[in-house]
Amino acid sequence: MTDASTTSSMTSSAVATPNGAFRTRWSQRPAGWWSEAFAAGGAILAGIGVLEFGLDISQTWAEILIGLYVAAAYLLEPFLARSGQAACTTAVALGTPAFVALVVFPIHTYNGVRILMVATIAIWFTCYIVGGTRGRMVLLALAVTFLWLFVTLEVGHVQSVARNLNPFALTSRSVFGTGASSSSGNGFGQCTFGNDGTMHCPNDGSVAYGNTQPKSPADYSLGIGIESLAFGAVFLGALRAGDRSRREGFGTTFAIPAVLALITAVTALGNKLDHLWLAGLLALVVGLVIGMTANGRRRFLTWTGALMSAVGVGLVAGDVADSIWGNKANSNRYFGATFFVFGIVSVAAAILFGRILGEARTPAVEAAAVEAPRTPLEAPAAPPEAPGAVPVDEVPPIDPV
Numbered sequence: 001m002t003d004a005s006t007t008s009s010m011t012s013s014a015v016a017t018p019n020g021a022f023r024t025r026w027s028q029r030p031a032g033w034w035s036e037a038f039a040a041g042g043a044i045l046a047g048i049g050v051l052e053f054g055l056d057i058s059q060t061w062a063e064i065l066i067g068l069y070v071a072a073a074y075l076l077e078p079f080l081a082r083s084g085q086a087a088c089t090t091a092v093a094l095g096t097p098a099f100v101a102l103v104v105f106p107i108h109t110y111n112g113v114r115i116l117m118v119a120t121i122a123i124w125f126t127c128y129i130v131g132g133t134r135g136r137m138v139l140l141a142l143a144v145t146f147l148w149l150f151v152t153l154e155v156g157h158v159q160s161v162a163r164n165l166n167p168f169a170l171t172s173r174s175v176f177g178t179g180a181s182s183s184s185g186n187g188f189g190q191c192t193f194g195n196d197g198t199m200h201c202p203n204d205g206s207v208a209y210g211n212t213q214p215k216s217p218a219d220y221s222l223g224i225g226i227e228s229l230a231f232g233a234v235f236l237g238a239l240r241a242g243d244r245s246r247r248e249g250f251g252t253t254f255a256i257p258a259v260l261a262l263i264t265a266v267t268a269l270g271n272k273l274d275h276l277w278l279a280g281l282l283a284l285v286v287g288l289v290i291g292m293t294a295n296g297r298r299r300f301l302t303w304t305g306a307l308m309s310a311v312g313v314g315l316v317a318g319d320v321a322d323s324i325w326g327n328k329a330n331s332n333r334y335f336g337a338t339f340f341v342f343g344i345v346s347v348a349a350a351i352l353f354g355r356i357l358g359e360a361r362t363p364a365v366e367a368a369a370v371e372a373p374r375t376p377l378e379a380p381a382a383p384p385e386a387p388g389a390v391p392v393d394e395v396p397p398i399d400p401v
Contacts (some may be wrong), residue, residue: 005287005375017290019095020215023328025133027053029081029233033082033083035082036082036083036086037081037086038083039083039084039086039087039090040087040089040090041085042087043073043086043087043088043090043091043094044090044094046069046091047066047091047098050065050066050069051065051067051098052067053065053100053213054137058257059105062102063099063102063103066098066099066102068097069091069095070091070092070095070096070099073087073088073091073092073095073132074088074090074092074127074131074132075131075132076088076132077089077092077132077133078132079088088132088133089136089138089139092127092133092136092139092158093124093136093138093139093142096120096123096124096127097116097120100115100116100119100123100158103117103119104116107155113153115338117146117149117150117153118150120146121143121146121147121150123147124139124140124142124146125139125141125143125216126138126333127139128143128198131281135247137250137252137253138300141253141254141256141257144235144253144254145257145260146259148231148257148260148261151227151231152224152227152228152264155220155223155224155227156220156223156224172255185401190238194231195197205348207269212378220268220269221268221269221271222269222272223262223274224265224268225265225266225267225268225269225271226264226265226269226270227262228264228265229261229262229269230288231257231261232258232262235254235257235261236254236258236262236289236293237252238250238251238254239251239253239255239258239293240253241296243297253299255301258301259300259301259304262286262290262308263308265277265286266282266283266286266308270281270282270283274318275317275319276315276316276318276368277316277369278313278318279315280311280313280314280315280316280317280318280319281312281316282312283309283311284307284308284309284312284316285312285335286308286312287304287305287306287308287309287310287311287312288309288353289305289307289310290304290310291305291306291348310346313343313346314342314343317338317339317342318335318339320338320342321334321335321338321339322335324338325338330341367373
């Protein structure tokens with residue numbers, strides 16, 4: 001009876017219902033299997049084969065075959081074992097952007113990029129909420145990551161349009177793209193505007209841009225840095241909420257998106273601040289916040305936050321050393337001494353912050369509930385007696401009949 005029930009439970013856990021899988025994937029972080037990773041690699045190879053086979057015929061055939069490949073994986077996943085489910089999830093996760101890209105290709109304007117990203121995000125969200133891949137956290141992670149990337153590109157695009165658009169200088173015919181040419185007073189020389197809104201300029205040196213200049217990447221830093229910092233804070237908050245509510249699987253979804261967004265925020269804002277020590281201080285603080293969020297329970301975030309803070313200290317040390325001893329002879333020894341002092345101070349600060357965060361009270365190695373091995377001469381322990389049971393030595397003898 002025990003063997004049969006055990007086998008039944010193992011079978012039901014291998015092929016779970018969508019509702020049960022959704023709850024399980026929210027609350028658990030299962031250990032990865034080699035067979036899962038290998039099956040995912042096989043799904044990637046199969047997808048490449050389908051794509052190559054379709055493109056050899058036509059783009060339309062490639063769209064149809066990739067769409068059927070993704071749909072089949074989406075529908076078959078609930079009926080397969082765990083390794084097969086990993087392959088199906090991989091096919092849906094990577095096949096979706098390939099299918100959408102084939103549909104919208106070729107991309108002539110930025111609107112095509114918008115369609116590609118919005119459609120991919122919507123399909124990933126849908127596959128995460130309903131259907132055979134319901135509850136797959138990798139789909140949610142890809143969706144929120146692309147959502148942040150989409151907003152980042154929109155921020156840069158809006159800033160570019162606002163920078164280059166001058167409604168007081170452009171004529172109405174140029175703005176609405178009638179194909180007219182204007183060379184006086186609009187700041188664009190002999191440039192013409194097509195019906196699609198694109199600007200075409202002659203390459204003969206006759207174009208005069210006036211006060212309108214192409215924007216450098218540093219000009220986008222403030223907007224991108226602020227929105228990336230906001231996304232990173234939201235991602236860290238969702239991760240923290242998942243861990244506190246014992247939904248570790250849900251929290252894991254936001255680990256990599258949070259790191260990518262915060263690294264982008266630190267880089268962009270540091271570039272905009274234009275002071276190395278301010279960028280280093282920002283990296284130090286953001287790394288500390290990441291470490292406090294991980295709180296020793298997540299190795300990836302713990303090491304990422306610590307490395308970011310260490311890089312921040314290094315930037316501050318380098319800026320201080322360069323501003324004091326940059327133009328002096330034998331400056332290398334002074335640079336070395338500065339980094340040594342900052343390093344020792346960082347070690348002392350790490351010990352202090354470890355006590356403040358309560359890490360000193362946490363055991364370095366979690367105790368495993370494993371029975372200690374017995375020697376061959378050691379007898380096994382007797383099973384515990386039931387409450388109210390009479391010891392064997394005290395049981396009265398039974399009189400023969």
